[in-house]
Amino acid sequence: MNLIDIIExxxxxxxxxxxxxxxxxxxxxxTTIARLPLAKTFYIPLPxxxxxxxxxxxxxxxxxxxxxxxxxxxxxxxxxxxPTSGLITAITPHASNHPSALPxxxxxxxxxxxxxxxxxxxxxxxxxxxxxxxxxxxEAGIAGMGGAMFPSHIKLRPAAKIELLIINGVECEPYxxxxxxxxREHAANIVAGIEIIxxxxxxRRIVIAIEDNKAEAxxxxxxxxxxxxALKPIALVRVIPTKYPSGGEKQLIQIIxxxxxxxxxIPAQLGIVVHNVGTxxxxxxxxxxxxxxxxxxxxVTGGNIEQNGNYWLPIxxxxxxxxxxxxxxxxxxxxxxxxxxxxxxxxxxxxxPVLKGTNCLLIPKRNELTHASAERACIRCxxxxxxxxxxxxxxQLYWHAKAEEYDKANAFNLQDCIECGxxxxxxxxxxxxxxxxxxxxxxxxxxxxxxxxxEQAKIRFEARIARLEQEKQEREAKAKEAAERxxxxxxxxxxxxxxxxxxxxxxxxxxxxxxAPSNDAIAAAVARAKAKKQQAISATDTATDDKKxxxxxxxARAKAKKxxxxxxxxxxxxxxxxxxxxxxxKQAQIAAAVARAKAKKxAQTAPAQxxxxxxxxxxxxxxxxxxxxxxxxxxAAAVARAKAKKTAATESSVESAEAPSTDQKAQVAAPDxxxxxxAAAVARAKAKKxAQTDEQAAxxxxxxxxxxxxxxxxxxxxxxxxxxAxAKAKKxxxxGSDDAEQxxxxxxxxxxxxxxxxxxxADAKKARIAAAVAxAKAKKxAEQDNQENQS
Amino acid sequence: xxTAVVLLTLLALVFGVILGFAAEKFRVEGNPIVDxxxxxxxxxxxxxxxxxxxxxxxxxxxxxxxxxxxxxxxxATMEKLADLMGVEPEPLSAxxxxxxxxxxxxxxxxxxxxxxxxxxxxxxxxxxxxxxxxTVLTVNCTGCDLCVEPxxxxxxxxxxxxxxxxxxxxRLNAIPVKTL
Numbered sequence: 014m015n016l017i018d019i020i021e022x023x024x025x026x027x028x029x030x031x032x033x034x035x036x037x038x039x040x041x042x043x044t045t046i047a048r049l050p051l052a053k054t055f056y057i058p059l060p061x062x063x064x065x066x067x068x069x070x071x072x073x074x075x076x077x078x079x080x081x082x083x084x085x086x087x088x089x090x091x092x093x094x095x096p097t098s099g100l101i102t103a104i105t106p107h108a109s110n111h112p113s114a115l116p117x118x119x120x121x122x123x124x125x126x127x128x129x130x131x132x133x134x135x136x137x138x139x140x141x142x143x144x145x146x147x148x149x150x151x152e153a154g155i156a157g158m159g160g161a162m163f164p165s166h167i168k169l170r171p172a173a174k175i176e177l178l179i180i181n182g183v184e185c186e187p188y189x190x191x192x193x194x195x196x197r198e199h200a201a202n203i204v205a206g207i208e209i210i211x212x213x214x215x216x217r218r219i220v221i222a223i224e225d226n227k228a229e230a231x232x233x234x235x236x237x238x239x240x241x242x243a244l245k246p247i248a249l250v251r252v253i254p255t256k257y258p259s260g261g262e263k264q265l266i267q268i269i270x271x272x273x274x275x276x277x278x279i280p281a282q283l284g285i286v287v288h289n290v291g292t293x294x295x296x297x298x299x300x301x302x303x304x305x306x307x308x309x310x311x312x313v314t315g316g317n318i319e320q321n322g323n324y325w326l327p328i329x330x331x332x333x334x335x336x337x338x339x340x341x342x343x344x345x346x347x348x349x350x351x352x353x354x355x356x357x358x359x360x361x362x363x364x365x366p367v368l369k370g371t372n373c374l375l376i377p378k379r380n381e382l383t384h385a386s387a388e389r390a391c392i393r394c395x396x397x398x399x400x401x402x403x404x405x406x407x408x409q410l411y412w413h414a415k416a417e418e419y420d421k422a423n424a425f426n427l428q429d430c431i432e433c434g435x436x437x438x439x440x441x442x443x444x445x446x447x448x449x450x451x452x453x454x455x456x457x458x459x460x461x462x463x464x465x466x467x468e469q470a471k472i473r474f475e476a477r478i479a480r481l482e483q484e485k486q487e488r489e490a491k492a493k494e495a496a497e498r499x500x501x502x503x504x505x506x507x508x509x510x511x512x513x514x515x516x517x518x519x520x521x522x523x524x525x526x527x528x529a530p531s532n533d534a535i536a537a538a539v540a541r542a543k544a545k546k547q548q549a550i551s552a553t554d555t556a557t558d559d560k561k562x563x564x565x566x567x568x569a570r571a572k573a574k575k576x577x578x579x580x581x582x583x584x585x586x587x588x589x590x591x592x593x594x595x596x597x598x599k600q601a602q603i604a605a606a607v608a609r610a611k612a613k614k615x616a617q618t619a620p621a622q623x624x625x626x627x628x629x630x631x632x633x634x635x636x637x638x639x640x641x642x643x644x645x646x647x648x649a650a651a652v653a654r655a656k657a658k659k660t661a662a663t664e665s666s667v668e669s670a671e672a673p674s675t676d677q678k679a680q681v682a683a684p685d686x687x688x689x690x691x692a693a694a695v696a697r698a699k700a701k702k703x704a705q706t707d708e709q710a711a712x713x714x715x716x717x718x719x720x721x722x723x724x725x726x727x728x729x730x731x732x733x734x735x736x737x738a739x740a741k742a743k744k745x746x747x748x749g750s751d752d753a754e755q756x757x758x759x760x761x762x763x764x765x766x767x768x769x770x771x772x773x774x775a776d777a778k779k780a781r782i783a784a785a786v787a788x789a790k791a792k793k794x795a796e797q798d799n800q801e802n803q804s
Numbered sequence: 805x806x807t808a809v810v811l812l813t814l815l816a817l818v819f820g821v822i823l824g825f826a827a828e829k830f831r832v833e834g835n836p837i838v839d840x841x842x843x844x845x846x847x848x849x850x851x852x853x854x855x856x857x858x859x860x861x862x863x864x865x866x867x868x869x870x871x872x873x874x875x876x877x878x879x880a881t882m883e884k885l886a887d888l889m890g891v892e893p894e895p896l897s898a899x900x901x902x903x904x905x906x907x908x909x910x911x912x913x914x915x916x917x918x919x920x921x922x923x924x925x926x927x928x929x930x931x932x933x934x935x936x937x938x939t940v941l942t943v944n945c946t947g948c949d950l951c952v953e954p955x956x957x958x959x960x961x962x963x964x965x966x967x968x969x970x971x972x973x974x975r976l977n978a979i980p981v982k983t984l
Contacts, residue, residue, distance in 0.1 A: 115969050459973065474926050474927050
């Protein structure tokens with residue numbers, strides 16, 4: 014059976030549950046709707062500002078009656094207007110008309126008493142398109158006047174096809190008579206409003222539902238409908254039995270059509286829309302007169318008020334002003350209830366504004382309403398379940414709500430509770446059931462919001478982790494690429510590195526050659542280190558290798574001897590200064606390196622099959638130096654470089670000499686340490702001497718010099734140094750091979766000496782500084798190289 | 805006798821094949837309990853449990869970690885975890901702290917724009933750039949506290965979220981009533 018047939022049948026369905034509380038409407042419905050003097054201050058709450066709406070006024074502005082205070086393009090936008098002319102004194106949080114009275118952003122208007130209005134643009138509804146109608150209603154800020162305050166323009170543009178429009182004039186709650194009086198006095202305007210609603214939604218039938226305790230209102234509406242050509246054929250006034258809560262949207266639909274709105278859906282899905290009579294009246298005002306919703310009829314009633322009745326109150330009028338005007342009887346227990354006694358809430362603060370949904374201000378005498386005395390235990394009588402209009406099980410809901418088992422309460426469809434208060438009304442134990450449900454509903458709402466937030470947080474967290482991971486990978490890829498590039502560059506320099514190492518070895522040898530007899534110990538240590546090394550090698554190598562190692566040992570020994578011999582030749586003065594740069598242990602290692610380098614040289618001169626082992630020895634030696642005493646090796650390198658420079662300077666052309674000289678300057682300038690400079694000077698001196706005494710070396714240097722000038726400065730130096738080292742090594746081999754046996758004996762003696770010899774801490778420090786300088790230099794040179802290579 | 809043995813063997817084989825196939829086809833990836841546990845956790849990603857986020861803690865619980873390590877979740881979360889894991893509820897390990905939700909707030913005039921809080925925020929709820937003022941997106945802030953510690957100028961406060969008329973919990977007793 015479709016909706017139209019149901020309506021045609023003219024039957025009414027009974028409301029599930031419901032109660033019959035004392036109506037008390039006679040207190041206020043006897044007089045016509047009156048007006049009160051304007052309040053001095055108006056409070057217009059702007060809850061959407063900062064969320065979806067923007068302010069269009071500012072503090073200090075003078076506003077006129079009906080002037081909009083906000084603007085927004087949002088779908089849920091509910092416009093706010095100035096209710097009278099005056100000055101905006103503040104836009105600040107102020108106590109709200111809410112059971113909690115929590116502060117809410119409020120525009121405070123100081124009325125100037127002139128009540129000047131902006132010009133209203135009237136129009137004929139029939140000539141306006143749907144969009145224009147909706148726009149006018151939207152701009153007028155019309156909200157559901159029944160109490161829900163849902164923006165009407167949304168309800169007037171339903172997604173589904175609407176068959177039935179129900180105009181709600183039921184007003185079932187006790188005490189309230191604002192809709193009753195409005196229908197009695199302004200039936201024609203309400204009908205005009207209904208015409209506009211009908212124009213928008215095009216329903217096939219219109220039912221105006223009025224309770225049978227409002228006979229006058231029903232009569233007024235019936236006659237108004239009869240006069241409307243548009244509505245006469247399709248609209249009818251349906252008088253329904255008085256029962257609370259027939260006025261609830263879903264309950265009214267059930268009474269009129271017998272259909273239940275499914276849980277979680279809206280009436281539009283059944284093809285039904287419900288509007289309040291007050292809303293219809295406001296829509297007519299907005300469309301026809303262009304007047305925004307700035308005032309409404311409010312029932313002010315109760316035993317503590319002398320002048321019960323209905324009043325046109327501008328939206329934003331403070332409740333305290335109304336109470337003042339209507340002579341509140343002073344009562345210690347005086348309270349103001351917004352709404353009716355069933356669903357209303359007591360205000361904790363009377364200085365709050367009247368809102369668009371405020372239909373009643375109830376100021377009861379102390380014993381006028383049944384005050385919930387001490388709550389007693391639920392006796393499971395089941396009264397509440399019988400009166401529940403939503404067919405719920407209030408006692409179960411109560412049980413779970415009280416135990417804070419909200420998921421279980423939800424399983425009993427707590428969300429379908431309309432908070433009508435029937436269950437609490439009939440409860441013999443006077444349990445404030447609705448209060449429990451509200452707390453539970455709030456907790457469930459909060460829980461849901463937290464769930465949503467947790468979900469969002471998780472998504473954001475995961476997105477962040479993914480992003481960090483991606484960044485890390487990108488970084489790694491970049492680092493890898495850079496490392497490869499470096500490696501490629503390094504490979505080119507490998508030969509230079511070897512040359513540098515050789516140069517270092519050579520430098521050590523030179524240093525040793527000039528040092529005093531005290532270096533006997535070093536030589537001995539060198540020999541020992543050498544021997545040890547050989548032992549280690551020979552242990553792993555084959556027997557044929559033994560021979561080579563022996564050769565190397567002999568060379569080492571010879572070297573030691575030669576060092577001793579040459580040292581005795583050099584002047585004592587130079588020896589004393591030369592002593593400083595090198596530390597005892599360091600020198601030993603350096604010497605070892607030198608010896609190994611020599612051995613290599615020797616191996617090179619020896620038969621071809623020995624080459625491999627000698628190479629191994631040499632690389633071993635280099636490695637040992639690098640790992641065990643980097644510093645010493647670098648010092649040696651620096652010295653060698655300095656020496657090479659010197660040689661180059663003395664032997665080659667002027668232009669090639671320029672580069673090393675500046676280099677030397679840098680070498681001297683960079684460290685402020687005397688020791689380092691001394692070391693550099695020594696190295697230079699030695700280099701000169703080496704060049705002078707060793708003609709072969711010099712000639713070799715000049716030979717390599719020629720191509721080297723075209724290359725980078727550092728590379729050149731390294732090669733020169735390498736050449737020198739080579740020459741030296743050769744020489745050493747020649748002189749050393751004869752005295753091998755002698756050296757062995759000497760090394761034993763030196764062994765003893767080494768234990769007694771010690772070098773002061775200061776010396777060590779200087780050496781370290783010199784090393785650091787050398788290192789810095791080497792690095793600089795390498796960087797230069799790299800740059801040049803890249804360029 | 806023989807037919808029965810053969811028949812049963814065949815049946816065993818057939819069912820074995822079916823079960824083996826089903827085990828492969830409908831294999832459950834990962835431990836489903838971890839997802840359920842994670843759904844119960846508050847997703848603040850605060851790390852107060854000692855794990856770097858809610859997911860790692862959920863995994864740890866699935867592997868036998870204690871259920872009382874989540875201070876932001878409070879007792880309610882602990883009880884849900886206990887229920888799911890079938891273990892006894894335990895009091896929270898962290899000292900009892902108030903459960904009011906807080907969000908970070910940057911005193912913007914004091915912010916030096918070091919971006920340290922941005923790096924610390926697990927949910928990217930802080931916007932800003934180097935040497936420019938930062939601010940917190942309160943909607944996305946989980947109140948995990950992780951940004952407070954890295955701030956070199958201590959300009960981050962944790963502010964309790966104020967209740968408004970929409971989030972009000974109907975605890976009527978909490979309202980101070982003014983007499984008219």
